[in-house]
Amino acid sequence: MTQHAPLADGGQPPARDGLWSGVIGFASMMLLLLGGFHGLGGIVALLTETHYEVPSSQLVVSVSYDVWGWIHLALGVALCFLGVALIARQPWTRVAVVVFAVLSAVTNLAFLAAAPAWYSLMILLDVVVIYAVTVHFDSGSDFDY
Numbered sequence: 001m002t003q004h005a006p007l008a009d010g011g012q013p014p015a016r017d018g019l020w021s022g023v024i025g026f027a028s029m030m031l032l033l034l035g036g037f038h039g040l041g042g043i044v045a046l047l048t049e050t051h052y053e054v055p056s057s058q059l060v061v062s063v064s065y066d067v068w069g070w071i072h073l074a075l076g077v078a079l080c081f082l083g084v085a086l087i088a089r090q091p092w093t094r095v096a097v098v099v100f101a102v103l104s105a106v107t108n109l110a111f112l113a114a115a116p117a118w119y120s121l122m123i124l125l126d127v128v129v130i131y132a133v134t135v136h137f138d139s140g141s142d143f144d145y
Helices: 017-047 065-087 093-110 116-134
Strands: none
Touching: 017 065, 017 093, 017 116, 065 093, 093 116
16 A cells, blocks of 8 residues: 655545555456356357357357357456456556456457347446446556555
8 A cells, every 4th residue: 555645734645545445356356257257158158059049140250159158268267367467456457457358348249149138247347347447547656556
């Protein structure tokens, strides 16, 4: 936690460290949750194609559910890794989280016809993660959070 110098009037600057740590912790947990959801979706796509509402030919990107399964598994592993790295407060994670959350949202949008409710929820979680990581971004902090 960063120590702030006293203000000229002898008071302390408003404490944001606790709020920022809470927001980063929340984003980290959401990333782990999203990674688990992607992994679960990938396993389901690999094991059974009859689970989804439409055949793979009716998706935005028409490839087999096996390919979609591997995409979701890889994205799930990456999001879980980023969640752990964000908990560890690695300086590169803010940018990487935004990039991978956008990639996750686009993937979920392309896969939306297969399970609309499930993947709509995942898109919403992607947006929440992006918001949580960027809302309190302080360019002068040198990633000190």
